[in-house]
Amino acid sequence: MELPALIETNLPVLVVIVPLFGGLLSLFTRRTGSWAWAALVAMATFALAVLLLDRVRASEHGVIEYFLGGWPAEYGIGYRVDILNAYIILVVALIGAIVTFYARHSVNDEIPDDRHHFFYSVWLLAIAGLLGIPATGDTFNIYVLLEISSLTVYTLVAMGHHRNRRALTASLKYLILGSIGATFILLGIGYLLMLTGTLNMADMHDQLMKMKELGTLDENRTLLVAFALLMVGLSLKMALFPLHTWLPNAYTYAPSAVTAFIAATATKVGVYMAFRFIFTIFGGVYETSATGLNMLVLTICACIGIIVSSIAAIRQDNVKRILAYSSVGQLAYIVLGFSLVNQTGITASVIHIFNHAIIKGGMFMAMGCVALRMGGVTLDHVAGLGRKMPVTMAAFTIGGLGLIGVPMTSGFISKWYLVNAAIQEGLWWVAGVVLLGGMLALIYVWRVVEIIYFRAPTSDAPAREAPLGMLIPTWLLIGASIYFGINADFTASIAATAAELLMQGMN
Amino acid sequence: MDSLGYYNYWLTIAIIMIGFYGVIAKRNLVKQIIALGLFQTGVFLFYVSMGVFRKDGEDGQPPIWSPLTDENGRTVIDQAGYAVKELGVHDNPLPHVLMLTAIVVSVSTLAVAAAIVVNIKRRYQTIEEDEILAIEHSEAAGVTDPAGADPKGQIEGQTEGQTKSRIHIEDATEPEAED
Numbered sequence: 001m002e003l004p005a006l007i008e009t010n011l012p013v014l015v016v017i018v019p020l021f022g023g024l025l026s027l028f029t030r031r032t033g034s035w036a037w038a039a040l041v042a043m044a045t046f047a048l049a050v051l052l053l054d055r056v057r058a059s060e061h062g063v064i065e066y067f068l069g070g071w072p073a074e075y076g077i078g079y080r081v082d083i084l085n086a087y088i089i090l091v092v093a094l095i096g097a098i099v100t101f102y103a104r105h106s107v108n109d110e111i112p113d114d115r116h117h118f119f120y121s122v123w124l125l126a127i128a129g130l131l132g133i134p135a136t137g138d139t140f141n142i143y144v145l146l147e148i149s150s151l152t153v154y155t156l157v158a159m160g161h162h163r164n165r166r167a168l169t170a171s172l173k174y175l176i177l178g179s180i181g182a183t184f185i186l187l188g189i190g191y192l193l194m195l196t197g198t199l200n201m202a203d204m205h206d207q208l209m210k211m212k213e214l215g216t217l218d219e220n221r222t223l224l225v226a227f228a229l230l231m232v233g234l235s236l237k238m239a240l241f242p243l244h245t246w247l248p249n250a251y252t253y254a255p256s257a258v259t260a261f262i263a264a265t266a267t268k269v270g271v272y273m274a275f276r277f278i279f280t281i282f283g284g285v286y287e288t289s290a291t292g293l294n295m296l297v298l299t300i301c302a303c304i305g306i307i308v309s310s311i312a313a314i315r316q317d318n319v320k321r322i323l324a325y326s327s328v329g330q331l332a333y334i335v336l337g338f339s340l341v342n343q344t345g346i347t348a349s350v351i352h353i354f355n356h357a358i359i360k361g362g363m364f365m366a367m368g369c370v371a372l373r374m375g376g377v378t379l380d381h382v383a384g385l386g387r388k389m390p391v392t393m394a395a396f397t398i399g400g401l402g403l404i405g406v407p408m409t410s411g412f413i414s415k416w417y418l419v420n421a422a423i424q425e426g427l428w429w430v431a432g433v434v435l436l437g438g439m440l441a442l443i444y445v446w447r448v449v450e451i452i453y454f455r456a457p458t459s460d461a462p463a464r465e466a467p468l469g470m471l472i473p474t475w476l477l478i479g480a481s482i483y484f485g486i487n488a489d490f491t492a493s494i495a496a497t498a499a500e501l502l503m504q505g506m507n
Numbered sequence: 508m509d510s511l512g513y514y515n516y517w518l519t520i521a522i523i524m525i526g527f528y529g530v531i532a533k534r535n536l537v538k539q540i541i542a543l544g545l546f547q548t549g550v551f552l553f554y555v556s557m558g559v560f561r562k563d564g565e566d567g568q569p570p571i572w573s574p575l576t577d578e579n580g581r582t583v584i585d586q587a588g589y590a591v592k593e594l595g596v597h598d599n600p601l602p603h604v605l606m607l608t609a610i611v612v613s614v615s616t617l618a619v620a621a622a623i624v625v626n627i628k629r630r631y632q633t634i635e636e637d638e639i640l641a642i643e644h645s646e647a648a649g650v651t652d653p654a655g656a657d658p659k660g661q662i663e664g665q666t667e668g669q670t671k672s673r674i675h676i677e678d679a680t681e682p683e684a685e686d
Binding site for chain 2: 140143144147151154155158161165166168169171172175176179180183186187190193194
């Protein structure tokens with residue numbers, strides 16, 4: 001379709017600029033106008049993301065390059081969008097738009113009216129930061145956008161203090177740990193700048209390959225330190241065991257809409273950054289294979305993370321906390337996928353990014369409905385809700401089935417690819433850990449489902465079903481998880497193409 | 508003894524490690540935030556040290572254009588009437604520019620952290636990490652969400668305006684008489 005030239009030529013950067021300025025302008029809105037403006041901007045951003053994916057698929061090499069200010073690659077900041085980037089941008093923009101529509105009732109309830117314009121302003125800035133990270137092709141720009149998204153998310157999490165003051169300490173802990181992680185990433189980028197003299201990711205890769213041919217990379221300690229620092233920083237952002245400790249508190253005490261949004265997007269974008277650094281920049285430089293030391297550390301940390309987080313989830317009494325520990329485990333699946341360094345593994349990672357985003361987003365939104373009607377989300381609050389809020393609880397249960405990996409849900413597709421990838425590498429114990437994680441997920445999901453449906457309610461207070469404005473977004477995501485569980489063509493084909501592109505850098 | 512000439516990098520390591528130690532070991536939240544800023548400052552020094560140019564006794568000058576002068580000391584003018592500029596052996600300005608951005612990021616982080624700590628002081632009446640943890644553990648004995656069990660009631664404990672710097676943990680969970 002024909003677009004105005006302004007939009008067509010600037011598409012990669014528009015997905016960042018529209019929510020950025022939308023967030024700034026949101027400061028001038030008041031009360032219900034704040035939500036309406038945020039919803040409008042989020043819809044516009046989603047439309048731009050869809051257009052971007054369409055343009056990328058239609059372009060000749062499957063890549064759109066855009067240079068800010070017209071400055072060419074060596075001097076300027078380049079935005080480079082290929083199929084993987086466009087896919088992640090689509091996921092983030094989709095979740096952003098859906099949760100913004102969901103946020104109306106939830107935010108009205110949990111945050112004072114005079115704070116709404118601030119809240120939605122920071123909300124849109126978070127969307128802008130999280131969309132910029134997949135769009136950019138410049139390492140320092142990725143650091144800046146990472147900090148934009150992180151700072152806004154710290155603020156959003158701290159907004160939960162109107163309900164529970166622990167949101168403040170949770171946010172501060174997240175801030176300190178997150179800043180340390182981002183500073184490690186900055187140090188790693190500094191070492192890479194020292195080695196290659198450039199900040200553009202594609203250019204960095206070329207320089208490193210040239211140096212490798214010249215032999216200057218053998219036993220090069222600068223490169224090793226760069227890789228180590230980057231991996232530590234990224235592991236913290238991806239919430240990989242043992243650097244995941246900020247996640248449970250931050251997810252539990254944040255406002256419901258915020259949790260639904262960041263659970264689905266913030267850590268996934270961290271995984272995307274890991275893809276870029278490991279496969280695009282370092283790809284082919286180190287002899288990385290699944291049993292090489294670099295990746296084996298990731299594999300082991302991911303496996304331990306799956307088991308430890310699932311066991312921790314079983315013991316919790318707050319349903320949001322259960323879902324938070326479950327998120328740590330699911331993220332460990334994603335990391336496990338790409339640490340196997342074969343095409344099926346990376347496909348599994350990319351598919352699970354999408355699947356987990358929609359499942360967890362849907363489940364946290366269901367819990368937000370419960371918080372709205374019941375005032376809390378502990379097991380006492382959800383007891384017996386299967387009868388009073390059947391639609392919401394059905395969404396939660398189906399999402400739970402997706403976490404376990406029951407066939408016909410999207411979680412099954414991801415686990416299928418993951419186990420295949422593990423068997424391809426000959427690492428049978430990894431496949432065993434994946435299945436064990438599924439069984440542990442069964443325990444903690446079914447514990448909650450049993451209490452929802454088969455236990456008497458703790459209070460006789462009547463509970464109505466959640467408002468339609470919250471139910472529709474929840475069911476949109478859960479319905480998507482069922483649809484993409486039955487018909488995974490779209491997600492699987494894009495993931496396979498993305499995996500192929502990433503593996504190309506390895507050779 | 509070449510490594511002695513790299514004193515910039517030794518200083519970087521020292522600053523980063525001192526900052527990191529402060530974040531981990533200090534109990535006061537404000538000290539942790541200051542240490543976090545120190546941690547990031549070490550990285551600035553690292554980048555700026557990276558940009559310095561040294562070659563065979565020629566030291567890099569600040570990267571500033573200066574007018575080209577001929578033998579008589581007059582400025583050389585080109586055909587369009589502009590002075591011709593030259594740039595001698597100079598340091599790389601790119602790391603400096605990157606660190607300007609990183610300093611802004613660091614200050615923004617400090618601002619958000621300070622806002623959160625101000626609110627923590629208002630709600631917990633303390634900014635010592637061990638006291639805050641003690642408060643949270645003692646009220647978690649019932650493991651119920653305070654907002655659900657008694658919204659803004661007993662668990663919040665102290666009324667606004669009380670500014671005790673040390674709290675007796677037993678008092679923190681007692682309901683206020685006036686609530």
